Amino acid sequence: MSVEKNELNPNNPFLPEPARIVRMYPLTDDVKFFQVRIADMEKALAFKYCVGQFAMLSVLGAGEAPFSISSTPSRPGLLEFCIRKAGTVTEALFKLKENDLIGIRGPYGNGFPVEKIKGKDVLIVMGGLGVAPLRSVLLYCLDNRDQFRRVILLHGAKKPSEMIFREEFLDLKQREDLECYLAVDEDDTKEWKENVGVVTTLFPKINDINPENTFSLVCGPPVMYKFVLKELVKLNIPKDQILMTLERRMKCGVGKCGHCAIDYIYTCLDGPVFTYWDIIHMRELI
Amino acid sequence: MRVIKLSKENLFPFLEVISEKTGLWAPVRKPNSGHVFKEIDDFAQIDLDYTRTILPPKKIFLPPSFNMFKASKNNYEEDFSHVSPKILFGIHPCDIHGLLIMDRFYSYVFDDPYYSKARDNTLILGHSCWPDENCLCKSTNTHIVEEGYDLFFTDLKDSYLVWIGSSKGDDLIRVKAELFDENIAEKDIQNFIQWREERDEAFQTEINFSAMPDLMELKYNDTLWEKLGDACLACGSCTNVCPTCNCYNVHDKPALGEDSSQIVRCWDACTLENYSEVAGGENFRKKRSDRLKLWYTHKLQAYISKYGKPSCVGCGRCIATCPVDINVKTVAHTLDGDKVDSFWNRFHEEVRK
Numbered sequence: 001m002s003v004e005k006n007e008l009n010p011n012n013p014f015l016p017e018p019a020r021i022v023r024m025y026p027l028t029d030d031v032k033f034f035q036v037r038i039a040d041m042e043k044a045l046a047f048k049y050c051v052g053q054f055a056m057l058s059v060l061g062a063g064e065a066p067f068s069i070s071s072t073p074s075r076p077g078l079l080e081f082c083i084r085k086a087g088t089v090t091e092a093l094f095k096l097k098e099n100d101l102i103g104i105r106g107p108y109g110n111g112f113p114v115e116k117i118k119g120k121d122v123l124i125v126m127g128g129l130g131v132a133p134l135r136s137v138l139l140y141c142l143d144n145r146d147q148f149r150r151v152i153l154l155h156g157a158k159k160p161s162e163m164i165f166r167e168e169f170l171d172l173k174q175r176e177d178l179e180c181y182l183a184v185d186e187d188d189t190k191e192w193k194e195n196v197g198v199v200t201t202l203f204p205k206i207n208d209i210n211p212e213n214t215f216s217l218v219c220g221p222p223v224m225y226k227f228v229l230k231e232l233v234k235l236n237i238p239k240d241q242i243l244m245t246l247e248r249r250m251k252c253g254v255g256k257c258g259h260c261a262i263d264y265i266y267t268c269l270d271g272p273v274f275t276y277w278d279i280i281h282m283r284e285l286i
Numbered sequence: 287m288r289v290i291k292l293s294k295e296n297l298f299p300f301l302e303v304i305s306e307k308t309g310l311w312a313p314v315r316k317p318n319s320g321h322v323f324k325e326i327d328d329f330a331q332i333d334l335d336y337t338r339t340i341l342p343p344k345k346i347f348l349p350p351s352f353n354m355f356k357a358s359k360n361n362y363e364e365d366f367s368h369v370s371p372k373i374l375f376g377i378h379p380c381d382i383h384g385l386l387i388m389d390r391f392y393s394y395v396f397d398d399p400y401y402s403k404a405r406d407n408t409l410i411l412g413h414s415c416w417p418d419e420n421c422l423c424k425s426t427n428t429h430i431v432e433e434g435y436d437l438f439f440t441d442l443k444d445s446y447l448v449w450i451g452s453s454k455g456d457d458l459i460r461v462k463a464e465l466f467d468e469n470i471a472e473k474d475i476q477n478f479i480q481w482r483e484e485r486d487e488a489f490q491t492e493i494n495f496s497a498m499p500d501l502m503e504l505k506y507n508d509t510l511w512e513k514l515g516d517a518c519l520a521c522g523s524c525t526n527v528c529p530t531c532n533c534y535n536v537h538d539k540p541a542l543g544e545d546s547s548q549i550v551r552c553w554d555a556c557t558l559e560n561y562s563e564v565a566g567g568e569n570f571r572k573k574r575s576d577r578l579k580l581w582y583t584h585k586l587q588a589y590i591s592k593y594g595k596p597s598c599v600g601c602g603r604c605i606a607t608c609p610v611d612i613n614v615k616t617v618a619h620t621l622d623g624d625k626v627d628s629f630w631n632r633f634h635e636e637v638r639k
Contacts, residue, residue: 256391
């Protein structure tokens with residue numbers, strides 16, 4: 001159990017804190033970007049989280065759901081989320097406007113073990129909405145670039161139009177301190193200049209991986225893990241240096257409602273970040 | 287711990303004086319169905335001659351459905367209306383152990399105020415019991431209690447031995463100390479020893495719980511689970527009646543025509559189909575057998591690995607309740623290699639034909 005409690009409302013962890021939508025705009029047809037600030041300024045500045053943690057967001061009348069925090073703690077004050085319209089809560093979120101109020105609780109979950117990753121090579125592999133939690137890591141690495149060695153990014157999407165933060169990532173390719181490779185399964189625009197193929201076709205592009213000194217962070221749709229894990233094992237990256245962040249149904253975020261239970265652990269307390277060893281050790285993770 | 291004596295004719299006078307200002311809950315017989323814990327307005331309703339209530343006492347602390355918040359646009363008002371001072375009388379050792387497991391669970395890392403406030407406001411007055419064919423509490427070692435109660439009444443035919451388990455329990459005794467006898471005679475001790483021996487011999491069912499974590503692991507892919515999946519009705523009854531099942535759901539109940547909502551928390555069950563379904567339709571446990579595996583992992587394996595004892599307290603409610611014979615007893619016996627002539631074995635054969 002590695003949760004460090006940092007509650008907004010210590011007397012009642014279920015009590016949502018009002019937060020204001022500062023900016024929102026579409027990233028793709030069904031994904032929107034939300035920038036949020038906790039309304040109480042003191043609480044907004046005191047809100048501490050680590051990369052890979054999540055928060056519960058709520059809309060009055062629609063309910064509450066867990067969302068990965070996509071911003072980095074290295075830029076405090078504002079919280080960012082990439083949200084796909086998929087259910088009741090997200091539909092209600094999409095109907096809101098800038099300056100509207102939502103509820104927020106958190107941060108929850110273990111997050112990525114940043115202290116362990118410092119000084120190492122970082123290989124980020126993401127597909128689709130997997131960008132939501134991993135953008136936090138990427139921005140953190142870039143903001144603290146001298147604390148990490150190589151930073152390698154492999155990002156896959158179905159089509160160019162479905163690549164979340166496409167322009168940002170294309171810009172990142174210009175950076176010399178980042179090895180950034182992008183792929184789409186299918187190019188329906190005929191204007192895509194990057195790789196075409198699934199995200200695993202990007203692996204041959206990365207050279208000279210020093211596996212003992214590499215942490216790989218992976219997030220994507222369930223189908224992606226099997227193939228990506230195979231590639232990472234081929235690279236000889238140790239199983240406990242391959243980290244994944246998983247999605248589960250959650251109604252509380254604090255280990256009470258039971259929905260995210262896997263084996264004898266709760267994704268909200270012991271996860272959502274798990275190692276490849278955890279995946280082998282415990283059933284049902286992926 | 288201090289033990290004192292109460293003669294049987296003094297029980298109701300005692301309950302009467304302590305429940306003057308506090309709601310008294312006790313087992314009551316419900317015609318044609320069984321016993322239930324109910325708020326008492328007439329002592330004649332109390333029926334201590336019972337084995338198990340239909341629902342465990344968890345319903346008193348976290349009702350099947352209650353409001354967490356009354357919410358308007360930017361204001362969430364906490365709603366603790368399910369919390370009121372209560373005395374829970376007549377609760378058996380297995381259910382006290384159930385509450386101890388709940389206590390640990392609801393305070394783990396984050397404290398759940400909806401549970402802990404209700405728990406802090408309830409006095410637990412336990413009562414001894416006699417096993418029937420479905421009681422497993424000797425196997426789970428929950429047929430005796432050493433903590434988790436304020437007072438505990440052991441029924442020795444003419445009188446009670448009353449165990450004082452807390453400072454609050456001691457306060458209750460002091461309200462009407464003259465009803466109690468401080469002197470426990472040698473004969474009372476002999477009676478107690480005899481009662482305990484006879485009670486311990488009355489158990490008809492045994493499960494080797496310490497073997498279960500390994501067997502769950504080894505038989506994870508056993509055809510047993512397929513048989514259970516075929517027969518299970520996914521009705522959620524086993525979870526509703528289990529004293530250590532805690533899963534719940536939360537939903538908003540918007541008020542018509544107003545900008546306000548009630549945030550409602552209600553019991554959920556891991557055996558229900560949409561339990562693990564996330565937005566967008568991905569369901570991590572679509573198969574009934576997978577959901578049953580989760581339930582039995584929690585009852586027979588997970589807690590044992592973590593705390594050295596099962597999260598099953600041996601109350602026998604799943605045995606008494608499941609319409610298709612899927613319960614801790616039949617599953618554990620099958621895992622242990624016994625040939626169990628159970629509904630689901632026969633049903634599976636029928637289905638496979």
